[in-house]
Amino acid sequence: MIDEKLEPIFDDVVRRNPGEVEFHQAVREVLDSLGPVIAKNPDYAEQKIIQRICEPERQIIFRVPWSDDNGEVHINRGMRVEFNSALGPYKGGLRFHPSVNLGIVKFLGFEQIFKNALTSLPIGGGKGGADFDPKGRSDDEIMRFCQSFMLELHRHLGERTDVPAGDTGVGVREIGWLFGQYKRITNRYESGVLTGKGVEWGGALVRNEATGYGLVFFLEEMLASAGKTLDGRTVVVSGSGNVAVHAIEKAQQHGALVVACSDSSGFVHDPAGLQLDVLKDVKLSRRKRISVYADEVGSATFVERGNIWTLLCDVALPCATQNELTRRDAELLARNGCIAVAEGANMPCTPDAIQMFESAGVAFGPGKAANAGGVATSALEMQQNASRDSWTFEHTERRLAEIMVSIHRLCHERSEQYGTPGNLVHGANIAGFERVARAMSALGLV
Numbered sequence: 001m002i003d004e005k006l007e008p009i010f011d012d013v014v015r016r017n018p019g020e021v022e023f024h025q026a027v028r029e030v031l032d033s034l035g036p037v038i039a040k041n042p043d044y045a046e047q048k049i050i051q052r053i054c055e056p057e058r059q060i061i062f063r064v065p066w067s068d069d070n071g072e073v074h075i076n077r078g079m080r081v082e083f084n085s086a087l088g089p090y091k092g093g094l095r096f097h098p099s100v101n102l103g104i105v106k107f108l109g110f111e112q113i114f115k116n117a118l119t120s121l122p123i124g125g126g127k128g129g130a131d132f133d134p135k136g137r138s139d140d141e142i143m144r145f146c147q148s149f150m151l152e153l154h155r156h157l158g159e160r161t162d163v164p165a166g167d168t169g170v171g172v173r174e175i176g177w178l179f180g181q182y183k184r185i186t187n188r189y190e191s192g193v194l195t196g197k198g199v200e201w202g203g204a205l206v207r208n209e210a211t212g213y214g215l216v217f218f219l220e221e222m223l224a225s226a227g228k229t230l231d232g233r234t235v236v237v238s239g240s241g242n243v244a245v246h247a248i249e250k251a252q253q254h255g256a257l258v259v260a261c262s263d264s265s266g267f268v269h270d271p272a273g274l275q276l277d278v279l280k281d282v283k284l285s286r287r288k289r290i291s292v293y294a295d296e297v298g299s300a301t302f303v304e305r306g307n308i309w310t311l312l313c314d315v316a317l318p319c320a321t322q323n324e325l326t327r328r329d330a331e332l333l334a335r336n337g338c339i340a341v342a343e344g345a346n347m348p349c350t351p352d353a354i355q356m357f358e359s360a361g362v363a364f365g366p367g368k369a370a371n372a373g374g375v376a377t378s379a380l381e382m383q384q385n386a387s388r389d390s391w392t393f394e395h396t397e398r399r400l401a402e403i404m405v406s407i408h409r410l411c412h413e414r415s416e417q418y419g420t421p422g423n424l425v426h427g428a429n430i431a432g433f434e435r436v437a438r439a440m441s442a443l444g445l446v
């Protein structure tokens with residue numbers, strides 16, 4: 001429940017941003033946690049810190065024209081929301097997906113402010129993307145799209161200004177085409193302007209794996225605070241993209257049996273445990289539908305359009321997309337004995353699903369904390385670019401693990417200090433907000 005003093009702020013956000021339902025949802029969740037913080041720090045109310053945080057510093061919307069392999073012209077809409085730069089340059093990924101609109105980019109950018117603050121690294125919050133659907137497009141078409149997108153976006157970027165990375169539909173391949181075009185337009189090898197680059201051209205080892213790996217490090221901390229471990233647990237993961245595959249990899253390394261994953265066509269169930277090499281080959285290399293995994297692995301079945309959350313598991317890791325896990329799914333998971341849920345995707349659980357987990361005693365790790373390993377490792381990539389250095393895999397993974405442990409500790413401590421022990425949603429919102437609010441307050445009315 002939003003504190004009654006903060007209710008008018010939320011109403012104003014809804015009025016000023018009509019129809020942007022995902023953005024409203026993300027704001028509501030944060031404001032829900034902030035009543036006690038504002039009561040303790042009346043200066044923040046006077047300085048209208050919350051109202052300022054809810055208003056992006058800058059929103060850029062632009063036309064992206066490109067032509068397909070048959071010469072037909074297409075027009076997409078590109079956007080970048082530069083939300084908050086109190087802690088550092090705007091930082092956050094680019095999403096290419098037909099569902100992208102301003103409300104989606106704003107929800108993602110808003111979440112990113114608090115997530116980035118939780119890493120304790122010097123990065124502000126931003127997000128971008130386009131309503132472009134890469135599915136079924138040739139490499140040439142996607143490259144032309146990336147080049148056209150960057151032709152406009154480049155003027156807003158810079159290693160000290162705004163530093164995008166990947167997200168849904170944007171991986172190392174697209175970052176390559178975006179970086180190549182930036183370099184060509186500006187005539188500068190400005191490595192720190194994008195992260196998630198290939199390791200041969202300025203990228204950092206571990207960035208590709210970082211979100212999924214970080215999720216599992218965070219999950220281990222959640223379980224440890226209840227005296228449990230991941231070893232021997234049955235895990236279900238939704239999605240089969242960058243985050244999902246690397247979460248599966250790290251969960252397996254920690255002794256879990258991961259029995260299912262999905263894509264937008266359905267899920268595969270492999271009670272023997274997913275074969276990671278086959279999964280990576282099908283989804284990341286050949287970019288096929290998930291059903292191909294079941295065609296190639298005898299122990300697996302494919303369930304078209306099926307609901308993955310009906311499967312029995314100890315741990316659920318939603319790693320696909322926003323609002324993919326509803327209250328009904330949460331009830332089912334709890335009833336089936338699930339003990340922990342950690343969000344690899346951004347906002348994959350609906351608010352009433354989260355409430356359900358809380359009331360059923362299922363440990364819950366919110367995305368802005370649990371999936372912060374990706375952006376944290378992006379900040380480590382920026383550090384390496386700035387110092388013209390490159391670290392080993394082992395060193396970088398150790399840094400990632402330390403960051404995830406410290407994010408969990410911070411969220412846990414704040415949840416206790418503010419009277420909701422173990423509620424990591426409150427802990428994450430409060431800890432992230434505190435860091436941004438202190439910086440905004442120090443920087444004056446800007």
Ligand SMILES: NC(=O)C1=CN([C@@H]2O[C@H](COP(=O)(O)OP(=O)(O)OC[C@H]3O[C@@H](n4cnc5c(N)ncnc54)[C@H](O)[C@@H]3O)[C@@H](O)[C@H]2O)C=CC1
Binds near residue numbers: 244
């Ligand atoms: N890539 C990164 O470093 C980070 C990504 N995230 C979030 O993680 C989520 C996944 O991102 P990536 O793995 O990078 O994207 P991706 O493009 O590599 O993979 C997305 C996956 O989700 C699946 N998917 C999409 N809609 C689905 C649906 N309705 N049902 C089942 N599967 C569906 C796709 O088929 C694909 O397998 C997104 O919410 C993203 O914002 C969060 C933090 C960092």
Ligand SMILES: O=C(O)CCC(=O)C(=O)O
Binds near residue numbers: 094164372374376
């Ligand atoms: O690495 C980054 O800059 C962004 C990662 C991202 O988009 C996210 O955390 O949701």
